Amino acid sequence: xxxxxVIEVDHLNLKYGDFxxxxxxxxxxxxxxxYALLGTNGAGKTSTLETVEGHRTPTSGTxxxxxxxxxxxxxxxxxxGIMLQESGFSPDLTxxxxxxxxxxxxxxxxxxxRVIDVVELTGKAGTLVGQLSGGEKRRLDFATAxxxxxxxxxxxxxxxxxxxxxxxxxxxxxxxxRENGSxxxxxxxxxEEAQQRADRIGLMHQGVFRREGTVSELTRTLPAxxxxxLAAPAPALPLQATxxxxxxxxxxxxxxxKDLYVLLGWAQDHGLELGDLSAGPTxxxxxxxxxxx
Amino acid sequence: MxxxxxxxxxxxxxxxxxxxxxxxIPVAISVFFIYRHEVFAELxxxxxxxxxxxxxxxxxxxxxxxxxxxxxRRQNLFLKRLRSTAAGDAGILAGLVAPAxxxxxxxxxxxxxxxxxxxxxxxxVFLLALAVLATVAMMIGxxxxxxxxxxxxxxxxxxxxxxxxxxxxxxxxxxxTGTENLxxxxxxxxxxxxxxxxxxAWNGGVALTDSLLLLAPTLAWVVIAVSxxxxxxxxxxxx
Numbered sequence: 001x002x003x004x005x006v007i008e009v010d011h012l013n014l015k016y017g018d019f020x021x022x023x024x025x026x027x028x029x030x031x032x033x034x035y036a037l038l039g040t041n042g043a044g045k046t047s048t049l050e051t052v053e054g055h056r057t058p059t060s061g062t063x064x065x066x067x068x069x070x071x072x073x074x075x076x077x078x079x080x081g082i083m084l085q086e087s088g089f090s091p092d093l094t095x096x097x098x099x100x101x102x103x104x105x106x107x108x109x110x111x112x113x114r115v116i117d118v119v120e121l122t123g124k125a126g127t128l129v130g131q132l133s134g135g136e137k138r139r140l141d142f143a144t145a146x147x148x149x150x151x152x153x154x155x156x157x158x159x160x161x162x163x164x165x166x167x168x169x170x171x172x173x174x175x176x177x178r179e180n181g182s183x184x185x186x187x188x189x190x191x192e193e194a195q196q197r198a199d200r201i202g203l204m205h206q207g208v209f210r211r212e213g214t215v216s217e218l219t220r221t222l223p224a225x226x227x228x229x230l231a232a233p234a235p236a237l238p239l240q241a242t243x244x245x246x247x248x249x250x251x252x253x254x255x256x257x258k259d260l261y262v263l264l265g266w267a268q269d270h271g272l273e274l275g276d277l278s279a280g281p282t283x284x285x286x287x288x289x290x291x292x293x
Numbered sequence: 294m295x296x297x298x299x300x301x302x303x304x305x306x307x308x309x310x311x312x313x314x315x316x317x318i319p320v321a322i323s324v325f326f327i328y329r330h331e332v333f334a335e336l337x338x339x340x341x342x343x344x345x346x347x348x349x350x351x352x353x354x355x356x357x358x359x360x361x362x363x364x365x366r367r368q369n370l371f372l373k374r375l376r377s378t379a380a381g382d383a384g385i386l387a388g389l390v391a392p393a394x395x396x397x398x399x400x401x402x403x404x405x406x407x408x409x410x411x412x413x414x415x416x417x418v419f420l421l422a423l424a425v426l427a428t429v430a431m432m433i434g435x436x437x438x439x440x441x442x443x444x445x446x447x448x449x450x451x452x453x454x455x456x457x458x459x460x461x462x463x464x465x466x467x468x469x470t471g472t473e474n475l476x477x478x479x480x481x482x483x484x485x486x487x488x489x490x491x492x493x494a495w496n497g498g499v500a501l502t503d504s505l506l507l508l509a510p511t512l513a514w515v516v517i518a519v520s521x522x523x524x525x526x527x528x529x530x531x532x
Contacts, residue, residue, distance in 0.1 A: 055376065055529075077379035084377065088370030092304040104296045105378035128307075144374075 006183045012061035021047045023207040034184040036194040039204030078107040081145035085156040087137045091130025108148025119143040134161040155186045195284045210291045219282040223252035228274035238266045297388025315358035319350045323404045330412045340495035341468030344488040348464045351432040352457040355397040359436035365446040372528045416497025424490040427511040434518030441525030460484035486510035
């Protein structure tokens with residue numbers, strides 16, 4: 001018997017006046033997984049996320065988090081941490097006061113200084129939030145989300161504005177939380193982060209799910225591409241190919257290893273050099289572009 | 294609620310502009326009224342001075358600072374942040390409003406005691422307390438309603454003017470001219486009945502039951518303002 005989902009979204013619709021932002025969306029998030037909700041600008045992912053967090057009321061459909069309505073804050077919020085897309089801290093409070101306030105209001109228990117240390121803001125604990133840099137504010141936001149090690153964590157664009165070291169630190173902290181069993185829901189514009197980290201991905205475009213699955217399930221739907229140039233006229237290719245506008249040759253394949261082997265053998269047999277040869281598996285951004293087009 | 298109220302108090306004392314405009318200036322104006330009470334008593338009565346002091350603190354201290362605070366906390370998404378926790382909406386609002394309310398009550402208590410010492414005490418302290426509490430409740434209700442149509446702290450400088458100047462104007466009109474003429478209109482205007490209640494509490498000469506009836510219009514304003522706020526109050530900035 002599969003475990004009870006942490007999040008259940010069933011035929012969710014969201015409208016803002018005449019604008020239909022989210023259309024008949026259904027998905028589940030299972031315990032312990034990292035689920036990435038990705039999409040083009042205006043795809044409806046933030047509206048979806050905010051509805052699941054309990055910040056918005058669905059126009060129709062149901063959303064359940066831990067079996068409760070997400071708007072039942074007393075039941076749900078002690079078990080979830082939310083990293084908002086924008087800061088939302090008072091500039092006149094210090095880092096320690098901000099973490100202490102939000103932490104206490106989550107009704108989880110933790111050591112404020114420990115949480116501040118996790119995001120490496122110990123040296124700024126007494127600094128007013130208004131004096132922090134953008135990256136430091138994101139780290140503060142993350143600190144309030146993970147206060148008390150919640151069972152479910154929403155990360156909305158968590159690494160925007162962070163330098164590489166801070167990104168690595170944040171993902172290491174997320175890894176530790178997942179080792180403790182936390183479920184993570186992520187939205188990000190950095191597709192490589194989702195590709196590396198997500199167990200499953202929902203790809204949204206214009207308010208609907210266009211694809212959902214693991215990275216390999218999503219990338220399997222599109223062919224990999226082999227690209228090269230030929231300096232001189234050559235005999236017929238052993239594979240179906242198209243000519244690019246820049247004079248390159250493009251081969252699309254669902255069996256990259258086999259077709260690359262065939263192509264290299266053909267070039268060897270005819271003494272041809274394949275210029276600017278590139279070959280690689282389908283990436284998430286290829287799937288993304290296919291959806292956009 | 295207490296955690297929010299505590300940090301709200303910290304913010305008030307860290308923001309010198311809010312501290313001066315919303316809390317020190319109303320006290321300074323009140324001190325001026327008390328200092329020159331003989332001049333103002335010739336114009337009306339001592340009860341009028343008590344009423345005008347009450348509305349000065351209520352309008353420029355409590356009401357304006359509450360509207361500005363709520364607009365500011367909404368604009369920088371602090372309200373949304375608080376709603377990301379387990380705290381309920383009523384607890385969040387209570388925590389945000391409590392410090393300014395307590396400061397206003399402490400100010401009014403101190404100012405009215407000082408006024409009583411300087412000019413002679415009120416006729417009925419119980420009625421005086423009721424007048425103050427009803428007025429504070431009305432100003433909080435009006436602040437919640439006004440915050441619903443206020444987009445930013447800067448916008449609050451405009452949106453708070455009608456109520457602030459309105460209640461001061463009504464208090465002066467009722468305090469100076471009494472309610473012999475246009476009695477119903479004066480009592481129905483925001484601050485009118487509360488001013489008359491304060492006049493009765495300080496000057497005396499009116500039956501207690503007649504004075505208590507004056508609570509009704511003030512509390513009706515609380516109900517109207519809160520109803521308006523429930524429909525108009527926004528927790529996030531307009532997008």
